[in-house]
Amino acid sequence: MTTLTVGERSTVTARPRSPRRRIRAGGAASAILLWVYALAALAPLVIMAFNSLRTEQDLANQPLGLPLHPAFGNYSRAWSEGNFSTYFMNSVLITVTSVVLGTGVSVLAAYPLGRYRFRGRGVLSSYFLAGLMLPIRLGAVPVFYLVNSLTQSMPGVDARFWLICVYAGSGVPFSVFVLTAFFRQLPMELEEAARIDGAGELRIFARIMVPMVRPALTTVALFQFIPLWNDFFFPLVLLRDDQWTLPTGLTRFFGEFEAAHATLSAGLVITTIPLVVLFLVATKQIVAGLTAGISK
């Protein structure tokens, strides 16, 4: 019985071998390609991590190399002498507040745009969409003058607060765009069921609708978080140097005639780690958000 099936199987597999091999060869090629790409993408990160553990002397002799005698001095130097403790706190404060504010505003704007029919809805949607068409850096000069005059007329308010406002506003168009689409595709019956259950508009929004777009919320929050965390331009333009964030803080390691490469690497690692952690935590939610609607 068993020999029979084995014999059968071998005759069956004999024929389709050539196409299968082609598939396998194609698979191998694409796997190699992907690995090369992954290595290319990861190499700078690995070099950065290695260099952060080596001494300046070592680095000067040999720019690329393994950290044979790992030293954490670079980190403590960056953290205390390089002022990274302050920059880190600034970065966290500014980015998190901006994202929370921006997402909060976007959810409140996207819900009526996605769920209600009212006069001027189209115009309002276009208004938000228009925000996507213009890169915010085009407005750098007016933003600078605006913030400048605001800080002068209201000396009590920190410039970081105005930066947060700029940041929060800059994320709104994209977030509204994505969230509106998500709110729109939620079935009408859910809302009706909740209404019959006795929920009012606010409760339907808060208890039914917002929890259901949570994957989208994570996605838009992360999509706001990354560019803001990495942003170099606006902190440089709008903030005094004791208010700087991590990307601007990194420039402190470039002197006029020399650069502290090892300490810079440590600073870069400190800057990168929160993003990596965030991605690892939120990947599942993001995938759910980006692929929603592909299948039922």
Place this chain on the structure above:
Amino acid sequence: MAKIVLSHVVKAYSNEAKAVDDLNLEIQDGEFMVLVGPSGCGKSTALRMIAGLEDITGGEIAIGDRVVNNLAPKDRDIAMVFQNYALYPHMTVEQNLAFGLQLRGTPKPEIKKRVNEAAKMLGLDQFLKRKPAALSGGQRQRVAMGRAIVREPQAFLMDEPLSNLDAKLRVSMRASLNQLHDRLGVTTVYVTHDQIEAMTLGDRVCVLREGKLQQVDTPQNLFDNPVNLFVAGFIGSPAMNFVTAELVRDDGPAVAFAGFKLPVPESVLASRPGLDGYFGREVILGVRPSDFEDAGHNPNEWPTIRVHADVTEELGSEINVIFTIDAPPVEHKDTADLAHDADEDDAAIPLAENKALWTARVNARSHVRPGQDIELSIDTSRLHFFDAGTGLAIGHSEVAKAAATA
């Protein structure tokens, strides 16, 4: 519990099409009322108006002794079950069931008690901590039922709650729904396009077409005494056979069609006042498939016709014999509407040379094969006669009543 009264209810949209047109319906306390009709007949709109999800353009809806026209859905004390269940996907079964009660400020121990009772009744005890995504279709359906039950409302409104289930589950859920209604005795309005569901579930069935009420009656009465061609063709599966025929009085009253001539019993003439006025005129004759019998196998006194079986459908206990008769299919607005609806559900059988296709349901012991000739006897005491112009049943008590008031 309460009775629901719809009087002269109208729903019109901006383009002047009336989704519901002057609907009058009195649903008794504790009654299971089924609204049935082809798609677009206004049954769902009517239900949604009772629920308060749709504005009422005209007329009045009362639940209990309150006119609810301007009440919000939550103040109408009704619970609704949706076709796609509309469970809250981010809540567990328990939270889904409790949500409505929490919003109404029901005390916690009471919520727990009611949720547990409902879960037990529906066999959902072990799923309380699960989310809807982790449930099968049938289980989700039961959660949707449970959400309505825990509320202990005046009335249940159900919008095609079984249509997302597969055929087998639908049958068993139908039985559970029946039991549930017997047990709770809550007034229920149930919308479906499936006439079998309507017949098996309803205490009374209300047939709608294009927003207009056609007939409200018990399932058996709808089947036996349809008020017009539309109801006759809609209720019953396989559908009633129609043919244009002539009433003649040569040697005793008879009906002639497609080369056949069937005697019409005196009792039929007596029970349908006005039918004798149609002698010598065209009528539309209706014969239920179940009123045929294989004469060769089951001899009786009934008159017979000899036909050629084109197709047979063996259902185990019965055989559907499909045959053509030598007459064109009936062309009437009512039958056209039915054919249009059937196109959406089942593939229509192509008509052979513009001849009417009839179906006879005979006992399986008949063993008739396709291509064979078969002698069919017809229960002539159950013939249906319709006016060829209006499509109304001749001599029907409700038609007579309507004519008297008009």
